[in-house]
Structures are given as C-alpha cells and as structure tokens.
Amino acid sequence: MTIEVSGIDFAVEHTAILRDVSCTAPTGAFTGIIGPNGSGKSTLLSMIMRWQQPDSGRVLLDGRDVRGIGRREFARSVAEVEQQSTTVLELTVEQIVELGTIPRSSGWGRPLGEASTEVDDAIEALGLASLRRRTWHTLSGGERQKVQVARALAQRPDVLVLDEPTNHLDVAAGLHLLGLTRQLGLTVVAAIHDLNLAAMFCDRLVVLQEGAVCAEGAPTEVLTPDLLAAVYGIEAQVLVHPATGGPLVVPCATIDAAAPPNPNPREKADIR
Ligand SMILES: Nc1ncnc2c1ncn2[C@@H]1O[C@H](COP(=O)(O)OP(=O)(O)OP(=O)(O)O)[C@@H](O)[C@H]1O
Numbered sequence: 001m002t003i004e005v006s007g008i009d010f011a012v013e014h015t016a017i018l019r020d021v022s023c024t025a026p027t028g029a030f031t032g033i034i035g036p037n038g039s040g041k042s043t044l045l046s047m048i049m050r051w052q053q054p055d056s057g058r059v060l061l062d063g064r065d066v067r068g069i070g071r072r073e074f075a076r077s078v079a080e081v082e083q084q085s086t087t088v089l090e091l092t093v094e095q096i097v098e099l100g101t102i103p104r105s106s107g108w109g110r111p112l113g114e115a116s117t118e119v120d121d122a123i124e125a126l127g128l129a130s131l132r133r134r135t136w137h138t139l140s141g142g143e144r145q146k147v148q149v150a151r152a153l154a155q156r157p158d159v160l161v162l163d164e165p166t167n168h169l170d171v172a173a174g175l176h177l178l179g180l181t182r183q184l185g186l187t188v189v190a191a192i193h194d195l196n197l198a199a200m201f202c203d204r205l206v207v208l209q210e211g212a213v214c215a216e217g218a219p220t221e222v223l224t225p226d227l228l229a230a231v232y233g234i235e236a237q238v239l240v241h242p243a244t245g246g247p248l249v250v251p252c253a254t255i256d257a258a259a260p261p262n263p264n265p266r267e268k269a270d271i272r
Helices: 041-048 071-077 093-098 116-126 140-156 171-183 195-201 225-233 263-271
Strands: 005-011 015-025 029-036 058-063 076-082 159-163 188-192 206-211 210-218 234-240 247-253
Touching: 005 041, 005 140, 015 058, 015 188, 015 210, 029 140, 041 159, 041 188, 058 263, 076 140, 076 206, 093 140, 093 171, 093 188, 140 159, 140 171, 171 188, 171 195, 171 210, 195 247, 206 225, 210 225, 225 234
Parallel strands: 029 188, 029 206, 076 159, 159 188
Antiparallel strands: 005 015, 005 058, 206 210, 234 247
C-alpha cells in the first residue's frame, strides 16, 4: 500500500507546524522521516494516523483519502508504534501483543490468552519469549518498545508507522528491529533521529525543516554535507559505509558560533 501526503498545512494557534507538506511512502519501501527536534516529524505521522486533521491537504492510502476509511478497515491496514507508548491497564506482554490481533478478529474475537500464531510469531520475532508473562510496569524502556512493535506486527498490517522506533534500544536491538521491519517487506514510514540507522535501512528519506519538506530521495542523494549544514547546523563528513556502501555521517562540530568548540580538533583532521 502506498501513502501519499498531499499539500498538508497544519497550524496551532496561528503557528504553522506543517507547511504544504507533500511526500510519498511507496508500497513495500522503508521511508524515513528525518529532521531536527520540533521540525514536525511526529505531527506528520499523526496526520497519517488520523490522530489530528490537517487544515488543508490530504493523506491518501492507495489513492483513498484516509478520512473516508472506516476505523476497523484502517486498523487492518495500518499499525503504529508511538514515540512514548503506554498502557493504562496492567496487562502482560502476551496480552498487549494480542491487542494487535483485534482488528482482524471476527465478532468479539478470541478470549485473551487463547493461542494465536500472530501473537507467537510477533513475540518470537522480537525475542520476547522470556518476558511473555511479565506485566507492563515491570519492563524496561527498551523491552516496552519491543512489546509495542510486537503488538503492531501482530496486527499483520500492510503499513507500519513508527515514531522513533529505536528509542530506548541498545545498538544491537536497534539494528535487529529495523532489519526485521525492513525484511517484512511492508510499507514502512518511520521518524528516525539516528542518521546512520536511517541511511542503512531506509530506501528513501524525507527531510523536514521547520514544518516543510526540504529534501526527499535516496539516502545517498539526501545526506550531503551541505544539507546537514543547512538543516541541522552541523559540519559533518559523509563517508562511504564500509559494510553497506551507503552514506556514513560523521558529525564533526556545530556551525553555531555560540556553540562550544570541537573538543578534539585533531580527531576531525584524521577523518578521511
Ligand atoms: N498541540 C500543539 N500545540 C502547540 N505546539 C505544538 C503542538 N503540537 C506540536 N507542536 C509544535 O510543533 C512542532 C513540531 O512538533 P513535532 O512533535 O511534530 O516535532 P518532531 O519533529 O517530531 O520533534 P522531535 O524530534 O523533538 O520529536 C514543535 O515545535 C512542537 O512544539
């Protein structure tokens, strides 16, 4: 399924949050949304998920305006992992993952706790078997993040919308999670802060700056020293990643004159 964002404007109390945002997440591709803090990434994802309505413009799912799609049908197609997911109920890992199966179950569905391959597969994929009976409040930040991803996968969606999916995850867990989601072949839209993870896993990047799209394309096209200077205000080297052949961003210093100087300028000179 393809997501097309077309000319979205959104303001809060006369402050523009998104400005004429248009971009596409093609079917089966991993599209990363990058940009500095406050540039509008989460707000854009919330428009795709219909949590907020744009003042103008549309989000299309395979050509259909998402506002015209019923809740259940939408939930069968699109799953989301929010930046700071939480649960008010004291559920176990297994029960939370099982919540993901509700949109696809008929009638009232199975009683919670009954065997389900979607749940087993998702728990297995995220390496959560040993935590299956643990309750939410006992989990670490990274474990909670994995549980929310497992819940989204148990939904068996065509589209996965992820807001900072590697938040709280250690380096191995982050690589595993993005590798796993990529391998599933879903349409993925993910807001990602780590530019090197974005470069490794995304087919395309959409760059937001102050609520507007300032670049869109393959990581090699988008992640240039000039763009990093203009958007993030950093001086960076962009090398060739030895394993992937894609871009490898090495931040060297902030350009802001008021910022503290580079703590180790010799190291910068050693970068080739
Ligand atoms: N309801 C709101 N009222 C006022 N301002 C808002 C509201 N929602 C978002 N904003 C502002 O809109 C801007 C974009 O927020 P958003 O959360 O989309 O940014 P982001 O790119 O996801 O940031 P981060 O990388 O820090 O998570 C921010 O300046 C934020 O303060």
